[in-house]
Amino acid sequence: PNQHINHQEKNRNNKMNITSQSSQGRVVIEIEGRIDTTNYGEFENSVNKILEETPNEVILDCSNLSYISSSGLRIFLTIHKRMMGTGGKLTLKSMQPAIKEIFDISGFSSIFNISI
Secondary structure, eight states: OOOOEEEEEEOTTSSEEEEEEEETTEEEEEEEEEEOTTTHHHHHHHHHHHHTTOOSEEEEEEEEEEEEOHHHHHHHHHHHHHHHHTTOEEEEEOOOHHHHHHHHHHTGGGTSEEEO
């Protein structure tokens, strides 16, 4: 069956907005704004709700992600481990140069599947 699930969460301070679309085991999560120490918990909760559906593929659309803290990086790593554990695939897409640089410096670029 063709299933479309839309999920949207807005941070109280409007620093972060998460939108997800799900179809046939594939979830695209769009992250807008910042993931930092004030909101990483909300980001983690939102993503965990989405992952409860055990998708085969998760795409994190980072085109509107303007900042990510070490707490945010840890959550990305947790998502990666969960997807690997279920045999799923995680792709990070459309990173801005400043975000890509953080992944390069931290060594995370070699861990994640990053597409342009």
